[in-house]
Amino acid sequence: MGVYSNTVSFAQYRVNGELPQQQERFEWLSAALQGRIFKSIEQSAEEQTEGWTCTDATDDPAFVAPGEFWRDRYLFFSYRRDQRRIPSALLKSHIGRAEADYLAKRPELKRPPKREREEIADRTKLALLTRALPAPSTVDLSWHMDNGLLTLFSSSGKVMERFEELFGKSFENLRVQVIYPYSRAKALLDEAGQEKLAALNQAGSDAALDEIQSNRWLGEEFLLWLLHGGLEGEGFKVCTKGQFDNGTPFSAWIDDKIQLQGGGEGGPQKVAVSGSQDKYLEARSALTTGKAISSAVIHLEKDELEWRFALNAELFTFSSFKCPPVKVEREGVEDLSERESAFYERMYLLEAGLQMFDSLLLQFLQQRLGDGWQTRLQEIADWLEGEQA
Incomplete structure (x- = not known):
C-alpha cells in the first residue's frame, strides 16, 4: 500500500540536522539518493x-x-528491497537429491562429510x-522539507x-527520530505544558526506547x-x-x-473486542x-468526510489509515x-486527518495536565462501574 492508496499504514519521523541552503539543496539531495540508489539483481x-x-x-x-522526486515542499521517493526467496521445503528436497547423487558415487559412505554437506x-x-x-517490495515516503516531518508508509x-x-547511510549529517507518544505530546504543548508533562515522565533517561517503554500510560490513557x-x-x-x-x-x-492487554499470573493477557459496539460492555469489563x-x-468525521485508522498506543504508528477516497484516473496511463x-x-487529506488526531491528543493533554483530571477520572470510573447488563 503506497501513498496513492486510499488506505495506508505509516509511521512518522522527525528529521534532525542541518540542511544545505535552498539553492544547494537539490544537488545535495540528488547526490545523496543516487549514492544509495536501487540496483536490480535480476541478471x-x-x-x-x-x-x-x-x-x-x-x-x-x-x-x-x-x-522525479520533488513536489512543492515535499521530497517524495520510495525505499525498495528485492529478495529472492526459496521455499525451505523445496531447498531441503533439492539438497537431499544432491546428497543422494554424491553418495551414489561413493558407496563406502553412509552420509557426506560435514564440510561436503555444507x-x-x-x-x-x-x-x-x-x-x-x-520479489520486489517498495515502501513510499514523503519528507516535508519545511517542517522536517517524514512519513514512512x-x-x-x-x-x-x-x-x-x-x-543514516545516505544522509550522514541527518538522523531520523520516530515520533512516539511522549515526543508527539511534547511537540504539541507550550512551555508550561511541557514542564507539567516532564513531571509525569517515568523514563530514567531521554533515550527514545526508554521514553516509549516507560510512558505507555500516555497512549493507554489517551x-x-x-x-x-x-x-x-x-x-x-x-x-x-x-x-x-x-x-x-x-x-x-x-x-x-x-x-x-494486562499482566496476569501466566504472563500478559490479551482481549480483543471486535464489531460495532453500543456500550462496549466487554471492553469495560476488561478495563x-x-x-x-x-x-x-x-x-474521525467532519461534515460528510470520514477518516478511520488503528492506533498503536505504545508507538503511535497508524495502521489501515483510510481517508476519503482519491482516484487516479486513467489507471495505467503514464x-x-x-x-x-x-x-x-x-x-492534503492525510494531513487533515492527522491535524484532527493531534487536536484530540492536545485536548486530552490539556485535561490530563490540568486541575480537572481527577474529576474526569472519577467520571470514567463511574462509567466503567456502571450497569453492564
Whole structure:
C-alpha cells in the first residue's frame, strides 16, 4: 500500500540536522539518493538488494530532475528491497537429491562429510537462486522539507529498522527520530505544558526506547479518554495548525475493534473486542480488571468526510489509515500531472486527518495536565462501574 492508496499504514519521523541552503539543496539531495540508489539483481545470482527508487518509476530510478522526486515542499521517493526467496521445503528436497547423487558415487559412505554437506547446500542454494526471480517490495515516503516531518508508509518494525539504517547511510549529517507518544505530546504543548508533562515522565533517561517503554500510560490513557468521550457524545474542535481553521468542529469515537492487554499470573493477557459496539460492555469489563487499551480503531468525521485508522498506543504508528477516497484516473496511463494531482490531494487529506488526531491528543493533554483530571477520572470510573447488563 503506497501513498496513492486510499488506505495506508505509516509511521512518522522527525528529521534532525542541518540542511544545505535552498539553492544547494537539490544537488545535495540528488547526490545523496543516487549514492544509495536501487540496483536490480535480476541478471545476477545475488539474493537481495535495497536502495532508493523513484515512486513513479520504480524500475528506472534516476534522481536527476526535480520532477522525479520533488513536489512543492515535499521530497517524495520510495525505499525498495528485492529478495529472492526459496521455499525451505523445496531447498531441503533439492539438497537431499544432491546428497543422494554424491553418495551414489561413493558407496563406502553412509552420509557426506560435514564440510561436503555444507558445500552441497551452498551449491544447491546458488543454483536455485539463479532460477528464481527476485520479489520486489517498495515502501513510499514523503519528507516535508519545511517542517522536517517524514512519513514512512509502513508500520512494520522490520521495515522501519531497515529504512532508518539506509537513511543514516545516505544522509550522514541527518538522523531520523520516530515520533512516539511522549515526543508527539511534547511537540504539541507550550512551555508550561511541557514542564507539567516532564513531571509525569517515568523514563530514567531521554533515550527514545526508554521514553516509549516507560510512558505507555500516555497512549493507554489517551485511548481510554477517547473511548469514554466518544461514547458520551463529547464534541471536539481543531486546535492545532494544519489544513482546517482553528475551532472547526469534528466528531471522534472508537469503534470496530479494541485490543486490551494486562499482566496476569501466566504472563500478559490479551482481549480483543471486535464489531460495532453500543456500550462496549466487554471492553469495560476488561478495563475494570486492570487491563489497558493497547490499540483501537479511531473514527474521525467532519461534515460528510470520514477518516478511520488503528492506533498503536505504545508507538503511535497508524495502521489501515483510510481517508476519503482519491482516484487516479486513467489507471495505467503514464500521465505524471494526473499522479501529481492525486499526490497533493492525498497529502492534503492525510494531513487533515492527522491535524484532527493531534487536536484530540492536545485536548486530552490539556485535561490530563490540568486541575480537572481527577474529576474526569472519577467520571470514567463511574462509567466503567456502571450497569453492564
